[in-house]
Amino acid sequence: MKLIYYPGCTLKNHARNFDVSTVSSMAKLDVEVEELDRWNCCGTVHALGATNVMNRIAPVTNLVRVKEKQASEVMTTCAMCYNTLKRANLDVQKRAAALDSINKFMYLDDVDYHGDVAVHHLLEYLRDRIGFDKLAAKVKKPLAGLKVACYYGCLLVRPKEVAFDDVENPTVMEDLVKALGGTPVPFAQKTECCGAYHTVNNAEIVADRTNKIMSGAAEQQADLAMVSCPLCAFNLDFKQPDARRLNPELQPMPVLYFTQLMALAFGCDEESLRFDLHHVDPKPALAARGLI
Amino acid sequence: MAITTARISSAQLKSAFVARVQKNADQKLLACYQCGKCSAGCPMAPHMDILPNQIIRLAQLGMHERLLASSAIWTCVSCMTCNVRCPKNVHIAEVIESVRDLAMRSGRRHEHLDIAEVPAETRAALPPIAMISAMRKLTS
Numbered sequence: 488m489k490l491i492y493y494p495g496c497t498l499k500n501h502a503r504n505f506d507v508s509t510v511s512s513m514a515k516l517d518v519e520v521e522e523l524d525r526w527n528c529c530g531t532v533h534a535l536g537a538t539n540v541m542n543r544i545a546p547v548t549n550l551v552r553v554k555e556k557q558a559s560e561v562m563t564t565c566a567m568c569y570n571t572l573k574r575a576n577l578d579v580q581k582r583a584a585a586l587d588s589i590n591k592f593m594y595l596d597d598v599d600y601h602g603d604v605a606v607h608h609l610l611e612y613l614r615d616r617i618g619f620d621k622l623a624a625k626v627k628k629p630l631a632g633l634k635v636a637c638y639y640g641c642l643l644v645r646p647k648e649v650a651f652d653d654v655e656n657p658t659v660m661e662d663l664v665k666a667l668g669g670t671p672v673p674f675a676q677k678t679e680c681c682g683a684y685h686t687v688n689n690a691e692i693v694a695d696r697t698n699k700i701m702s703g704a705a706e707q708q709a710d711l712a713m714v715s716c717p718l719c720a721f722n723l724d725f726k727q728p729d730a731r732r733l734n735p736e737l738q739p740m741p742v743l744y745f746t747q748l749m750a751l752a753f754g755c756d757e758e759s760l761r762f763d764l765h766h767v768d769p770k771p772a773l774a775a776r777g778l779i
Numbered sequence: 780m781a782i783t784t785a786r787i788s789s790a791q792l793k794s795a796f797v798a799r800v801q802k803n804a805d806q807k808l809l810a811c812y813q814c815g816k817c818s819a820g821c822p823m824a825p826h827m828d829i830l831p832n833q834i835i836r837l838a839q840l841g842m843h844e845r846l847l848a849s850s851a852i853w854t855c856v857s858c859m860t861c862n863v864r865c866p867k868n869v870h871i872a873e874v875i876e877s878v879r880d881l882a883m884r885s886g887r888r889h890e891h892l893d894i895a896e897v898p899a900e901t902r903a904a905l906p907p908i909a910m911i912s913a914m915r916k917l918t919s
Contacts (some may be wrong), residue, residue: 684910721908
């Protein structure tokens with residue numbers, strides 16, 4: 488059976504590199520992914536109000552679309568989509584009245600929702616369903632010598648109910664890098680917030696966060712930072728010039744999605760990497776390690 | 780120097796504002812004993828006018844004018860670091876969002892973010908994930 492894949496909005500424009508590298512690398516792992524039909528925005532952020540129903544409709548609609556495919560699980564790569572879909576699912580599983588309201592609101596859909604779709608992040612799927620040993624066997628070009636700062640941000644590990652790894656010291660990304668033949672570096676800032684949507688109207692907050700996080704990666708002599716969220720990627724990559732105004736010693740460091748490193752190690756073609764969509768060009772750092 | 784003694788009792792929690800905060804956040808404010816761990820780990824704390832533990836204290840005291848006037852309630856970005864570290868399992872982020880919700884519904888600061896005021900050049904460069912999340916958290 489095909490694995491239903493929910494890409495999310497940003498993977499279809501600013502983060503096309505995340506989308507194409509996901510599909511290409513999964514093909515190398517012999518997993519056929521199928522993009523969910525008629526998917527809509529997940530809502531991007533989980534509304535925290537205990538009485539909120541309206542903001543659950545967008546994520547739950549996507550889970551209904553999964554059921555329409557006669558599937559019982561969905562995979563996503565974006566940390567924000569994962570977090571929002573998973574938390575909405577957990578919320579409606581606990582609040583029968585809210586779920587009933589949503590089903591009534593969505594009376595035009597043939598399928599009712601009962602909280603019965605499992606939401607997986609791709610990192611979790613790789614670790615638990617494919618296994619890093621099997622994944623390592625598919626590596627054609629080991630990332631030998633490449634030092635990677637694994638950045639989880641907030642949404643893969645918080646809150647506890649959605650975390651698929653240790654909330655304070657997750658290691659799934661490091662384990663992936665090792666399986667690809669690379670070297671993860673210790674990274675104290677790996678679960679610290681990047682400033683998220685403050686990038687819209689509070690640029691100074693994001694500059695401060697980007698400086699602290701990327702300085703932490705630089706202190707460990709990382710060649711690049713690896714992420715799983717298009718908003719983290721935007722802040723940590725495109726906002727490096729703002730961070731450099733706070734700290735002139737901060738050197739440019741590329742920020743890549745974990746799926747791009749997989750695609751590179753699996754020998755996927757250049758179109759699967761889309762390095763043209765980065766602010767800091769990843770090619771010099773990868774060329775210095777003989778990887779491109 | 781004048782000394783002010785503030786007492787916290789269930790009387791404050793019965794004020795309409797505090798009752799709404801507790802209901803919307805589904806939290807019991809008196810569970811917090813002010814250890815400060817939330818503020819110690821908060822990545823936004825350097826940018827806040829009052830700290831997360833102080834937000835909870837003001838809510839416990841029913842000081843809603845001070846709370847609604849703080850910029851910190853808008854600085855919190857729901858990263859959940861406080862929530863996972865709280866020894867009393869208080870969901871601080873939920874309390875803060877609850878206060879934000881009430882502020883946006885009060886008419887006083889109906890929309891905290893006016894997208895039209897964001898320079899066109901900035902808007903054009905932003906990924907949708909940034910715009911949508913900001914609007915979902917900062918507008919009613």
